[in-house]
Amino acid sequence: MSVIYLIIAGVVALLAALWQYRKAKGKSPQHLLFVFLRFLSVYAILLLLINPEFRKITVYEEKPELAIVADNSSSIPYLNQQQQLGELLTALRQDKELAEKFSIHDYTFGTQLRDGGNNDFKDRHTDLSQALKIFRDIYRDKKGAVIMLTDGNQTYGEDYTYTSRNFPVPVYPVVLGDTTIHEDLRISRLNVNRYAYYKNKFPVEVILNYEGKSDVQSVFRIRSGNNTVFSRKVNFSEEKRSEIIEIHLDAATKGSLTFHAELVPLDDEKNTRNNIKEFGIEVIDQKTEVLVVSAMTHPDIGTLKKSIESNEERNVTISKPELPVSRIDNYQLVILYQPDTRFEKVMQHIEKTGKNTFIISGIHTDWDFLNKVQHNFTRDPGNLTEEAQGSFNASYPVFALDDIGFSQLPPLRVLFGDVAIHHPYETILFQQTEGIATLNPLLLTTENNHKKTALLLGEDLWKWRMQDHLKNGNADQFDKFVSKLVFYLASNKKRNRLETAYETIYDGTSPVVISAQFFDNNYVFNPEASLHIRVTDKEKSTSRNYPMLLRGNYYEADLSDLEAGAYTFGVRVDGENIQRSGQFRILEFDVEQQYTRANAVALRKLAGHSGGMVSYQKVSDSLYLTLTRSDLFKPVQKSKEEKVPLVDWRILLFIIILLLSAEWFLRKYRGLI
Structure with a gap:
């Protein structure tokens, strides 16, 4: 034409x-x-x-790609390799032959992979496997190579020697740090429960390791303040390289307790940082008791018990609806699973005493009965069912919640039809049918005359926990969601306009995060407020101010830059005479400082699996020759047609x-x- x-x-x-x-x-x-x-x-x-x-x-010609990846974890300066790494980076970036043959990209890695720049060596973890997974995707259909400047010590993620199998391009590790084996004692692992109960004993499991060839003797001890609460002599040799010690300590006082575990160093031991580990527990007087009442056998019952008891402060009892109603008074929260006429006495007692409840309905729920025995909500009985996923309400104002990817979780089975709620309520999850979000609630909470009630309009909750485990390797996200819901429902504390959430002890490896919610006079979450937190070091008497940033339906302050120690804090709202305070402790522990030498063995496996080679302390001449002369890295001539x-x-x-x-x-x- x-x-x-x-x-x-x-x-x-x-x-x-x-x-x-x-x-x-x-x-x-x-x-x-x-x-x-x-x-x-x-x-x-x-x-x-x-x-x-x-x-x-x-x-045009497309050059092969060369990724120069530098370790940004705190182990590099601990091994005194930051200057060596800087010199290597400068030499690689300025090499004319490499620049002529390759398209060069700079990266750094530690907790996560980032574009290259100035290394600050502040990452508290090394996840080398995550960096390799990203490069696997980048170079799947490309020619190239990866030069990795690292000590090879990984503190987080899966074993990178496994991740490197069948890697699409060769990886050339440059080993930073001493590879000589020195005699070293260390506390490899210390396992302790997060909570203990007042005047009870709590277990502590400690794994001690030795690296060396001589017969050595040391002392392992645990101190609380200035008092030694446990001490034992330990012996190691070339044949006996580890020892497991199981201890039971007394929870003598309520509140937060911290302990100092130490394996006394050898006279000529080079690294003594891995001989010390602090740990803490929260001593509580009693557990939160939760009662699950069900007349049927269903996987949801076990799921609820596992999720609620993932928090050691809580205990779950499962019972039939025929239990003596006087026993209900011993529980802070009653979960009613698919109630029918057999729940009549239980429901009457709950209505009489004003006990907080969590009602889970499904295809076996008797709504004729439920409409008569409670006045919070009603629905027309029916037998038609459908499947509905959850759509998270980011504006839910009652307490802080995160979206754990509800819209991607398997659908629940729900009864077809609408529910009429007769009191003010807030929706946590809306129903999403065939990918279309509706305004029909799937999970909601209501509060009337100081009685809290939650309603879930679907069964097969077990699928959500299973999917979370399949996706993340654990069910922590789902369990935390259930834990927050149960914490709200089990508490009879009067609601405040400013609420804070924090841990009393941070172990030094996880982020130090404090969150808060601020409500107006009608207890509607206010996203327009300006919140600040003032943190005071109890030992140094110094204070720092942090702004709290809006994260959906709550405010958050990340205090991970604080050093180990004891702190008090106060959260205030600009323009309001409202403040909340608390205290917490950060334990001293840097996992990156638990190693005295580079892990050359693992880096050799990485190079072998990917078809690369290892260099020590510098980029070897053979590696330079391989990169600049090898036929593996020839440019590819390509053509591009465009209109x-x-x-x-x-x-x-x-x-x-x-x-x-x-x-x-x-x-x-x-x-x-």
């Missing part, structure tokens, strides 16, 4: 030129020249209007101007103007 348009444009341009010079006498060369110039200029203008497309083929519209050819506009100017100049010169 474009060819036809071009022919028509040529005919039109020729006729236009002949018509404009029709009065010229004769057919002199001068006359034909003017006709030709006019024809060309008009034809060029018509071409711009038609704007045909032309295929443009570009041939280019004529209007993008700016030279055509210049030609039009040139033709019109030439015609005007010649006519002026001949005296025709």
Whole structure:
């Protein structure tokens, strides 16, 4: 079709030129020249209007890619390798042969992989496997290589020697740090429960390790303040390299307790930081008791028990609805699973005493019965069922919750139809059917006359916990969600306009985060407030202020830059005479400082699995030769075809101007103007 348009444009341009010079006498060369110039200029203008497309083929060479990846964890300065790493980076970046042969990209890794820049060595964890997984995706269909400058000590994630199997490009580790084996004692692991109960004993399991060839003796002890609460002599040798000690300590006082575990160093031991470990527990007076009442056997019952008891402050009892109703008074929260007429006495007692409840309905729930025995909500009975996923309400105002990816979790089985709620309520999850979110609630909470009630309109909750475990390797996200819901429902504490959430002890490895919620006079969450937190070091008596940032339906302050120690804090709201305070402790522990030498063995496996080679302390000459001379890293010639519209050819506009100017100049010169 474009060819036809071009022919028509040529005919039109020729006729236009002949018509404009029709009065010229004769057919002199001068006359034909003017006709030709006019024809060309008009034809060029018509071409711009038609704007045909032309295929443009570009041939180019694509260089192989070279990723230079630098370890940014705190173990690098601990091993005194930060200067060596800086010199290696400078040499690689300035090498002309590498720059000519490769397209070079800089990265750093520690807790996560980032674009390269200045290394600050502040990452508290090394996750080398996560970096390798990203490079696996990047170089899946490309030619290239990875140079990794690291000590090879990984403190988080899966074993990177496994991740490196069948890697698409060769990895060339450059080992930073001493590879000599020194005699070293260390506390490899210390396991302790997060909570203990007042005047009870709590277990502590300690795994001690030795690296060396001599027969050595030491003492392991645990102190609380200035008192030694446990001490034992330990012996190690080349044959006996580890010992497991199981201890039971007394929880003699309520509140937060911290302990100092120490394995006395050898006389010539090089690294003594891994001989010390602090740990803490929270001593509580009693557990929160939760009662689950169900007349049927269902996987949801076990799921609820596991999720609630993942927090050691809580205990779950499962019972049939025929239990003596007086026992209900011993529980802070009653979960009613798919109630029917057998729950009559239980429901009557709950209505009488105002006990907080969590009602879970499903396809076996007797809504005729439920409509009669409580007045919070009603629905028309029916047998039709459907499947509904959860759509998280980011504006839920009652307490701080996170979206754990509800819209991606398996659907629950729900009864078809709407529920009428007769008291003010807040929706946590809306129903999402066939990918379309609705305004029908799936999970909601209501509070009336100081009685708290939650309603879940679906069964098969076990699928959510299972999916969380399949996706993340554990069910922590789901368990934390259930834990927060149970904490709210089990508490009879009067609601405050400013609420805070924090841990009393942070172990030094996880982020130090404090969250808060602020409500207006009607207890509606206020996302427009300005919150600040003032943190005071109890030992140094110094204070720092932090802004609290809005995170959905709560405010949050990340205090991970604080050093180990005991702190008090106060959260305040600008323009309001409201403040909440508390205290917490950060234990001293840096997992990156538990190693005295580079892990050359693992790095050799990494290189072997990927087809690379290992260099020590510097980029070896053989590695330079491999990168610059090997046929593995030849550039690839590629072609790219693209359609280019004529209007993008700016030279055509210049030609039009040139033709019109030439015609005007010649006519002026001949005296025709």
